[in-house]
Amino acid sequence: MSSTKIFLKSSDDKTFEIDETAARASETLKNIIDGGCLDGVIPLPNVSSNILPKVIEYCKKHGGDNGSSKKIANGGVDKDKEILPDYDEEEDKREKVRVDELKKWEEEYMDFDQQVLYDLMLAANYLHIKGLLDLTVEKAASMIRGRTPDQIRENFNINSDFTPEEEEEMILIEDEWDDEWAFD
Amino acid sequence: MAKENEENEKMRVEESVPTENLPEVLIVEILSRLPLKSLLRFRCVCKFWYDPAFVKMHLSRSLISNSNLNVVFRNLLRTKLNFRGFRVSELHSYSDDLDVWAQQVVVRPNHPFKLPHYLGIVVGSCNGSRCLYTCNSKKEILLWNPSTRRHQKLPSIPKEIPSFDYNVYGFRHDPTTNDYKIVRIVKLRDPTYLCFLQILLFIGLTIANRYPVPPRVLSFPFDLQDEEYRELPLPDFDFVKNNVPMKLGVLGGQLCVLWPFLGVRVEVWLMKEYGVRDSWEKQFLIEQPWVMRNLNSLRPIRYSKTGQVIFQIDLKALVLFDPRRGRVRNLKVLGAPDYLETESFVGSLMLLNGKDGTEREKWKKKNMKQRG
Structure with missing residues (x-):
């Protein structure tokens, strides 16, 4: 699926490119896109050029699913799903592989020092990327x-x-x- | 675990520059993912962490992120070695991996009651961590926060009735008066054996009102906020009309009903929006025969982090039910008592007046002397 390109400008005036589908992982960007206020470049005065690529990398990986490897228990099972669907062994395996792969990616992705972690957390908070916020917050918690x-x-x-x-x-x-x- | 320590070490070495100030909201976010023991240690970081606004924010974040899963066990078996009634476990795992669960170690805090030999009843918990217990021997009622190890005793209320027997049934926090309302059912010891329902105010310290006990409690639950019996709409199905016996509980903050269906399965229904008939939803079914056999003692405790449900069965076992696969598995917690009563709560920074365990110190010394 081809996607419209969006341009993001960091606090130090550097411009980065991101697919629209990926950008939608961020609530803030999604609202800007849906609001139709897209005027070429979106300025992000709170995110610097050494953090923004990290954010984009995360958004690309999660392209709009807005989650992390952990499923957040939101008070139970998916409403749309049948109650107790037939248990599909194959699908369960595929799901497990997918989650394992994502976990491995997250582990590599999260390999940086504390300052970057906090900056990334601030960016995730500012851009409303829930999955990234969860990821950074959990990491910070495990560190302290x-x-x-x-x-x-x-x-x-x-x-x-x-x-x-x-x-x-x-x-x-x-x-x-x-x-x-x-x-x- | 070793890896984590290594990481911590690494971070400590690297941490030369203090980080820029993180906004409060993010600090709260981080703290809401910490285990009890860390929270306890960080109590003395600064006074602001005990500011009611901060405590409230922390609590609501913990509830939203479904983190800070803690369970308090009440040990029902009283032996010489195992006299203490309550144990707190941090079911703080980030996964539903049963191996991880099995390694969860139970922490035993000093219980807030003065005497080590006592029987207490867990009445419930609200606002996250504030659990209330009653003590049978002295009939004391306490609020207890196991996270900060503080408690507050309900001062004795002047007895207006010469002799009575009572049971405490529930409590809630009333945000309008910032007080706790406690419900108890009082039974007169005179020949009438009259029963009525009483509301106590924790801080206001009054026996507020008396109400007659209704014949059918489920259909007319007592609304503590307005102090009124309200009709509770039940789902409109055959088994409701046919008066099939059922179990009531609370799961994920929602009223939950367990219906045994023709003795072959348990249907778990949740009232998604309290008081709204149309919001009743069949959440899942349990079909395991051994669960069916123990239906009377089946009690939902809470959701795990990945949406599985923890049930207690027969005062003996905790089980983990996976609604997606319809499977039930045993949940082992290291150090959990053999006979237990379980109550879940969320770790909170809330400070209460009394320090836990101050009396126990004396008892411990005395006990050591006796042993030696």
Whole structure:
């Protein structure tokens, strides 16, 4: 299927090309396209030229399906589908291969440092690309899981507003939690 | 797991430049995917993370992304070694891979009750994590947030009736008054054995109102918001008219009815929009004979991340039902009690007044002395 080309301009005035079908993975771009305000180039003042290609790469891969390898449980089964369709072993295998392939792609795609991760997250948020936002947020969460509060503050540029006494008290409770594990 | 640690290490080394400020909404988004233990550790990052607005945002994000799956187990078996009633498990897996599930380790927080020997009842949870329990021995009612390990006790309410017996049946948060409404059914001990329904206000601390108990609770559920019995429209089918016994539950925030159909299958219906008759939808069928046999004890717990349904069967087992394939599989959770009652909740940063486990410290010391 041939598709109209769309041009995106990054914050530092570089222009990138993307298929319309791919661009529709972004809610924001989709609305601009559907709104008919397409005037040659879409300026994206919040996305720089080192992030935009990454975003385009994601959109190309997902070309409008707007999802990630994880199916988001949205309160149950697909309404349009028959209740309990005949279980198709073959299709299930194909589905598994597809998901595995996508997971592998995501893994390679997500191989970058933290600054890029946050920039990409901001871009995904700005462009409303749900799948990409989920992907980056999950990655960020998995990275900070084991960190200390100090590292978290540094990470998110947050200043502690607890008094040393208050903080001490909170740490005590946490120690007790750890103690609990050991005690059992 | 090892890979993850390696990754963490890598990130720590690389992390020389502090990142640009992420907007609040994205920080909330990230925090909503964290397990309880991390949330607990990050409590002391800054006070703003406990701002009611932030807590609310975090909670609603967790609900939307269906993350932060946690389950609290109530151990029904009381032995010398296993005295504590509640255990919390983080069913936080990102997949429905049964191997991953089996590795889920149960965390045992200090329960908020003062005495280790007690029987508690899980009344339910609302607003995500706020679970309410009652304690039979002292008849205490508490709100408990296992994520932050804080609880709040309902102060004793002046007894207006000299002797009564009661059971607590449910509660909800009333956003207009920012209070919790608790429903209990009171039975008089005098010769009349009169039953009536009572509403307690948690913060307002009053026994608000009394209502007679209706003959058919399902058809006329009690609306806690308006404190009125409302007629509940049921789907218009033969088995409703024929009064086939059924089970009620809640699944994914929607009212759920399990109908046994001619003893061969269970039909699971959901009321997509509360109070709207046309919104009843048959969601799926379960046809496994052993599920059928245990129908009376079948209780929906919640959806897993990929849309499978966790059921509890017979106080013994958790099962995972795949609606797409119609299959039921056993769900093993490491360290879960043998006889259990399960309640799901969403991890929340909500702080309540009382610190958990403060009394237990004393008990622990005493116990150690006895052992030694």
